[in-house]
Amino acid sequence: MSDSHSKLYPPPPQIVAGAHVSGMAAYEKLCAEAQADYPGYWARLAREMVSWKQPFTKVLNDSNAPFFKWFEDGTLNASYNCLDRNVERGLGDKVAIIFETDDGKITRVTYRELLERTCRLANALKAQGVKKGDRVVIYMPMSVEGVVAMQACARIGATHSVVFGGFSAQSLRDRIQDAGAVMVLTADEQVRGGKQLPLKAIVDEALGMGGCETVRKVIVYRRTGGQVAFDAARDLWLHEVTQNQPTTCEPEWVEAEHPLFLLYTSGSTGKPKGVQHSTGGYLLHAALTTKWTFDLKDKDIFWCTADIGWVTGHTYIAYGPLALGGTELVFEGVPTFPDAGRFWRMIQDHKVTIFYTAPTAIRSLIKAAESNEAVHPKRYDLSSLRILGSVGEPINPAAWEWYHANVGGGRCPIVDTWWQTETGGHMITPLPGATPLVPGSCTLPFPGIDAAIVDETGQDVPHGQGGILVIKKPWPSMIRTIWGDPERFKKSYYPPELKGYYLAGDGASRDPQTGYFTITGRIDDVLNVSGHRMGTMEIESALVSCTELVAEAAVVGRPDETTGEAICAFVVLKRPRPTGEEAKKIANELRNWVAKEIGPIAKPKDIRFGDNLPKTRSGKIMRRLLRSIARGEPITQDTSTLENPAILDQLAQSN
């Protein structure tokens, strides 16, 4: 790591020229503006980036910290900002979305068409009784319809909550119930890697579990035409309900603080948190970061490979690029189908200029390219690319260098963007026309973001020393609360010992010379597997809910070459500890159980069986020891408080 850190990549002159933020002096000027007049800085940008119905006069209200309000007396509509505004500016015939299906079919949708489709669905939602403030769960595949669904909710002031299509019926049910959703938008099936996977059937199962009585209707997009059960009293086809709807729909002008969406994410405890975002502040940051971090211009073809089920798909597919009137590529499928050259072929075919993906994808495509020359990016014409991005987990310097050389041809800056579901948009990131890059570092805070590293008491730590990553001042796109649980919001993000700073949950350090940030990973019980956030407690709860088999379980993470982190579960069964083939069989059963409880992304990679778990005399599981065992490291920690030291050897040997 330290070797690569000495290597600096200055911004390429062809990117610096004409960049929205051009050169470090421009970056520093923006930081100084924010420093001199914090509310004034954000107010200026909010006026420039967002179209308001009723202009705001108040900027930041911090009278009830940490429940901050931004632009509270302003009104706006997010869908108006992403669609109508562009048509009014003369971009009606510009392509908003280029969509490519799993089997390579391409459709192009202009801003005018996107607006009309959004209005039709918005009218249909209203006709079904959906009102401002109602929650609508979206459980849809990557599709134009998925984006339209989000925009249509925004248009009528309904708060959407997108649930990733890989989550199980149980996870979907929990989210529907917690949000108190009145409607679910789904599809018959989704298509990934040549396979048709159910969605509607999972919605049926989720609603059948009980607890979702708030749901009145389910609207189904026909993606594959596969057979699905239909409840005549509850289910509606999307094409039927939108068919005769007008193509115009007056936007619902909402207050800036109106919840645009909830997005559930994992925390330290078992229950996922419904992160609540605002409309005004969120949209400002979505648009501003798309403009500055990706330097998005009129002629760019922007491609963010995330799924709309994650925050990246919200900010950098459904809102940011559209708010700027950009053209974006949206894809259905996986990076490795029909082969591991899919990304490179799509960049070539669609002349993508800005490409944003996750380190896990890069690492798996490196592996694929190393074993099969035909899917090596060098075999494709990637000369259209000008900027690359990375998100979701730390990118190791070796993967960074490969991405830079082989995908970017050595000429494209890589923006390594650190942020979270809770932050709404980029927080620490290079700006491509300004920031010299260091592989593995997300470099410096976005202008206006007051990021710092402190100790447990909130004291700044000197550069070069590791500590806790915090954001000292509130910012417009920050989480407003946890849906239905303001106390948990306060406890999770604003612990009293941190003096009113936002606790990100990550560890980090700053370079003594450059002040650049390097993220070292989560400091809580959250794992990052392939850029997906998973709570260890969530997986433990899923395992112990298999009451027939499991007596006790503890889950920890260990580093993994491809997925960043891997899930490692230590399990005590209600029967004698299995070995050999039997152990393999039960481990598989438990993996499938977890997939059913949470989703396939939560399947533990390793499952080890023990007669017991390492515990203190008071019965507390010593997870740090389990972490060492999972990593295959010798135990160097103090084990004197351990009640059953012999268990360590057993767990280290069982695999």
Ligand code: PRX
């Ligand atoms: O640990 C950090 C890691 O992902 C976490 C946030 O996950 P989530 O809310 O699912 O959002 C992912 C997409 C923004 C963070 O707490 N993380 C995200 N980006 C980076 C990162 N770690 C290192 N470098 C990054 N660029």
